Amino acid sequence: MSQHAENKPNYKVIPIMAALLLSGFVGMFNETALNIALSDLIDLFRISNAAGQWLTTGYLLTLGILLPVTGLLLQRFTMRQLFTASLALSIAGTLIAIFSPGFSLLLIARVIQAAGVAVMLPLMYSTVLMIIPPAKRGGAYGLIGLVLVVAPAIGPTISGLLLERLGWNWIFIITLPVLLVALLIGLRHLKNFSTLTKPKLDLLSLFFSTLGFGGIVFGFSSAGEHENGLNSPTVLISIVVGVCSLFFFVKRQLSLGEPMMDLRAFTYKMFTVGSIMIFLNLMVMLSATIMLPMFLIRGLGLNAFEAGLAMLPGGIVNAVMLPIMGKIFDKYGPKWVVPIGMAMIVAVLWLLSGITVNTALLQIMILHSFLMIGIAMVWMPSQANGLNQLPPQLYSHGSAIMNTIQQLAGAIGTAVAVSIMTLGMNEYLKDSANEPNIESLAAATGIANVFTIAIFIAAIGFVCSFFIKRVHVSNS
Structure with a gap:
């Protein structure tokens, strides 16, 4: 703790938070920005409504599967490594999306983008806990909350304008410079201030987590695609499998000395x-x-x-x-x-x-x-x-x-x-x-x-x- 306190003055809080907030903003913007373009993309790629909905469902599903794993990642890799990996995934996904000639590649791009965001979101909160004193954390969380709410709120509005004037690719083009700036700021100022414990990866926990959180998120997220909504067999089976897997996941975590999610x-x-x-x-x-x-x-x-x-x-x-x-x-x-x-x-x-x-x-x-x-x-x-x-x-x-x-x-x-x-x-x-x-x-x-x-x-x-x-x- 004393070493942590001694090193704290070396943290350049403003540029570090700027890099994280810019990255988080783009991630949350991407979550809703494509919603308003779905009708156009369905017509353009000549796909069904259910298939088109996967551009949103796939994004949410990736977040649901990867977020529970991030607690483990934050203990196995440094903040700098995770920040760089998150931005690399977000930038790669954005580039693929910009040049996607068809639906399949665009869906892959969305999954890659979501993987980057899944790492970034917990990283933002963990960084605040590590570099900002408790008496000032409320203000920092307020800024994070601002990003998490404003980005998805303005996503459809900005997308509507871009679709009307330029085309769907521009939804991704405008975010690329922001990600690049965030990466440069982060590489310049983000230091390795976390203590790594490097716990073992429990494959059974990973399996139950993926099936549990993934099943629940998939089931509920895809309910809108089916005529019977929550009563659809696909939705009900996904949710039941998810809940049962989650039960075994929780039981497994409580029995492990080094759980994946503590x-x-x-x-x-x-x-x-x-x-x-x-x-x-x-x-x-x-x-x-x-x-x-x-x-x-x-x-x-x-x-x-x-x-x-x-x-x-x-x-x-x-x-x-x-x-x-x-x-x-x-x-x-x-x-x-x-x-x-x-x-x-x-x-x-x-x-x-x-x-x-x-x-x-x-x-x-x-x-x-x-x-x-x-x-x-x-x-x-x-x-x-x-x-x-x-x-x-x-x-x-x-x-x-x-x-x-x-x-x-x-x-x-x-x-x-x-x-x-x-x-x-x-x-x-x-x-x-x-x-x-x-x-x-x-x-x-x-x-x-x-x-x-x-x-x-x-x-x-x-x-x-x-x-x-x-x-x-x-x-x-």
């Missing part, structure tokens, strides 16, 4: 509470970010670009609030901030559950903005407080666990939301077959049902928020 992190109460808050919060946030654009397009008749612009103020508000919440967390802790944020989320979801085709666009934009304020008040303090309680030997595992939880929450929240919406639409269409403007009314009804269910999820989070207490850690 679940002892959950013996720290605030880490557990923080993980639960993040899971519930991300489910709500990602459900809303899927449902609201659908409502704007199907219910209010906006086009994709207009819907993207309408969602932008909420993303900007969230971006502004995350660093502010970081500063507030550093000064006051999470005790009051998180419950107030959850109360705001519950209230906004209650109002959103009453939306109809007559709801004003401005009202939707305002409600979305307040929802994103509430999410900023919950997400960053819960994550920072939970990770702060962990001892240094669990930093890498804690970061990997929380990033994996975010991917699971994203896959589950999105799939459940789409299934509830579809069920609500079908019920409405069955009962009101001859009504005018039937498609818009059905979409509005199905989406309102999603927000009704989301109220109960947020209410669980509100109850959990009263268990959160500030973790006091030494600044050494």
Whole structure:
């Protein structure tokens, strides 16, 4: 610990964080940027809708499989090695995507990009824990949160503009210089400040992890491709296999002296509470970010670009609030901030559950903005407080666990939301077959049902928020 403290002044925090944030921004931008181009790519490559969806599902699946392994990687390789490998993968994937002549090569490019991002996300959090004193970590996590929220939020808007003016390749072309700059900054300033323990790779753990996390993410992520949604045999089998494998994975980790993912992190109460808050919060946030654009397009008749612009103020508000919440967390802790944020989320979801085709666009934009304020008040303090309680030997595992939880929450929240919406639409269409403007009314009804269910999820989070207490850690 003394050596760590002595070396800390040598860390050039600003350029190191700049390199990591630029890399993370591109990774999260890529996660959603291609969504708006899927229709064009399906026509261009003459593939089915299900095949086209793999450009997104493949990306998410790669993240779901690799993120649990990153805790092990962070103990076997230096920060510098992992940063370089992450950027090399991201740059290689981007170059392949730019020059892809067909669907197969573009899908390979997406998988390579996702592999780079899977390494980068835990690396960002582990670096903060190692080079920034606890009293200032809230601000750093606020910046990371800003990147993780703003990049996917503006992805569809920027993509819409690029598709209209230049072409789908430019979605990748514009990110290449950013990755190259991040690589150069990182190589210049990132040092090897982690302590390597080099644990053995347990192949059985790797097998159960791949099947477990991969099965769950694949099952939920692919639910939207099937007519029966979550009731599709393919989806159900994937989820069941995933859950069973995850059970054996957990059992295996608890029996090993050097586990691949050290679940002892959950013996720290605030880490557990923080993980639960993040899971519930991300489910709500990602459900809303899927449902609201659908409502704007199907219910209010906006086009994709207009819907993207309408969602932008909420993303900007969230971006502004995350660093502010970081500063507030550093000064006051999470005790009051998180419950107030959850109360705001519950209230906004209650109002959103009453939306109809007559709801004003401005009202939707305002409600979305307040929802994103509430999410900023919950997400960053819960994550920072939970990770702060962990001892240094669990930093890498804690970061990997929380990033994996975010991917699971994203896959589950999105799939459940789409299934509830579809069920609500079908019920409405069955009962009101001859009504005018039937498609818009059905979409509005199905989406309102999603927000009704989301109220109960947020209410669980509100109850959990009263268990959160500030973790006091030494600044050494």
